Amino acid sequence: MTQPLRLGIAGLGTVGAGLIALVQRNAALIEARAGRPVTITAVSARSRSRNRGVDISSYAWEDDPLTLARRDDVDVVVELMGGEDGPAKALTEAAIAAGKDIVTANKALLALHGQALAEAAEAKGVALRFEAAVAGGIPVIKALMEGLAGNKITRIKGVMNGTCNYILTRMEDAGLPYDTVFEEANQLGYLEADPTLDVGGIDAAHKLALLSAIAFGVQPNFDAIELGGIQQIEIEDIRAAADLGLRIKLLGVAQMTGRGLEQSMTPCLVPADSPLGQLKGGTNMVVIEGDAIERVVLRGPGAGAGPTASAVIGDVIDIARGLRLPVFGQPAASLAQPQAARATASKPFYLRMTLIDKPGALAKVAEALGNAGVSIDRMRQQGHADTRAPVLVITHKTTRDAIDHAVALSLKTGVVVDEPVALAIEED
């Protein structure tokens, strides 16, 4: 099989340009490993004239990505446009209809429409691969879908949004408030056009939905994920966590329980000296636990042109080598409907509340917690200058439901101002 595998690339942003640079630079090496040349025949993007730092003059240009998907000289459509609906979805559907294999970095598209797209791709017999959609350059999809395929996966944990991790790391290192660091990240171009995708945990939850589908044999179901963003984290939380030997991370957790699949993407406190706690800046980490493997940890760059292109070309080489797998590792029609199970795992929680500074306020909150069945491990009222008294509580192990109940009862006392912050404390 020495015929070249011909790519049509739709979307020439940072990753698209990085992919072209990689295919050009490592052509000989890729051919040796793939067993055939990998070439680019056509590209499509919004602007033809924009300088991308790579020479695209030898590739056919298509203004319309749908036309690119239907070209006879394209074997694999690489979708790097992004977006959960609109052009990216239309392109993917067109590529499937045209019988083309597809490689995509689009987590939103697959988290929301993955089941339908997988069924269509499998019916048509085309590959739909998405290593680049999760944890950047880390080959975590491959590890989970192939290397660890003999395991009953028991739990997945991960830090999978580099921007959030950058913001949290920078807040701690520089002692800066959230808003300042958010603005910094924005200036640096780290944020999505809609920053809520990042700081609201949505982007990371998209990724978790895809990992869960593979790990637990369920349809990707973004809506089943308990979601929390980092916008609520204040510098006081960072400092309080540090005092406790903990660090705040936007952490995804997915585990199969007797009541169904529990998935959450929320800010959590983890031990500062644990691998997750030591993760700095834009680096991603995924922890996979299985009945045979025990625990494997993968760490690497979560974004960037090079790492993302590395993941895309890995999928392309798989296709060149003839690897054909169901989109989520087993036939899409066999994937279970995941129930949106409320997390029942019992763990300690960190609670920060701001109380009116008057006699009896603390007692009222302590009573509210007790009435919700939440037992207090440690409680501390901070020194304060004004009429608002910040209170930190570390609870004994309890459930998210009990904590939510405790927060609701606390709010009813009338002594709590602002919305309380409640974060799970995850052991490593």
Add this chain to the structure above:
Amino acid sequence: MTQPLRLGIAGLGTVGAGLIALVQRNAALIEARAGRPVTITAVSARSRSRNRGVDISSYAWEDDPLTLARRDDVDVVVELMGGEDGPAKALTEAAIAAGKDIVTANKALLALHGQALAEAAEAKGVALRFEAAVAGGIPVIKALMEGLAGNKITRIKGVMNGTCNYILTRMEDAGLPYDTVFEEANQLGYLEADPTLDVGGIDAAHKLALLSAIAFGVQPNFDAIELGGIQQIEIEDIRAAADLGLRIKLLGVAQMTGRGLEQSMTPCLVPADSPLGQLKGGTNMVVIEGDAIERVVLRGPGAGAGPTASAVIGDVIDIARGLRLPVFGQPAASLAQPQAARATASKPFYLRMTLIDKPGALAKVAEALGNAGVSIDRMRQQGHADTRAPVLVITHKTTRDAIDHAVALSLKTGVVVDEPVALAIEED
């Protein structure tokens, strides 16, 4: 493709029994992911009657593994006997000749005979897979051969012998001398029958040779690896390293240089707070650096029935799914002959020498180092009770050749007793 994939397992030690337990326990899950049932039809081992904690009564028994390899009802021969020559080699050759796919955990066999076996397997069109041979359950072969296949790999580093890491960790944690901990490890059954394979770095170097073959497109060449064991490490070295914020690890390093492929498996000092430095006990870690990926780190259990069986079954599922790759990722005939390049990378070194306690001894050694072109960053003579004075030197960046020269000149001064210990200091 719903016909079962039928395994014949040769070798029923810990890993063999673990594999059988895994195939039995996760049969439904493996079938869903592999797209067909994976079954065991025949087994072979030295003792038929030994209790292994798994039921093998429904499998055909073969006293002779060669007969197992030739059975019509075996599609894949799983070689778990171990040993670089003898039965394991004969079995692998017989399986290739019989046109069977092979999955093996045998690093010694492949490090020493991998080129010939790969050529034979590829000529016959059978798979020869060995994920379990390197870093236990960590899917590092898959990451390197497939997920990162688009990268020019620039460097690999790894801690890949859990026994050595256990010994070094235990020496530090308990403050015990090497001999005591070695005996402990022996009692715990952590050591190979020939413990030199572990503590001499040979087992880990076998693994490095396999990673290098994949990463750099060269024939596996164990003899080209600069080899050092941990037997020379004394508790004084552990303590001195700790004082410097460093930790001693048996570290493999492989990198392509202008002069060829440099490979070493030697005890090195790494920052105590780095991922490699924090690795405890039997856990393995592999760091892969490439031109696109930047750096990916994989961590997991380096041995044990479950993790090793996880790696074996991962290879089996690949075969069941129809994945066919050249043994080392590109055709064996195309692999380059690796030159045994002497490490030229410039790095600081740790030197411990014991001097005769007499005036001028230290000066003589300092002069010897200077004559070898080795520049001293820090030098410390330890307090001592007897007539032997321990001296620690941290050099500025220099080469292994210069250090060896310096050691030779130092020995010629007549003031050095015992063999000096020279360890590279690796930045993370």
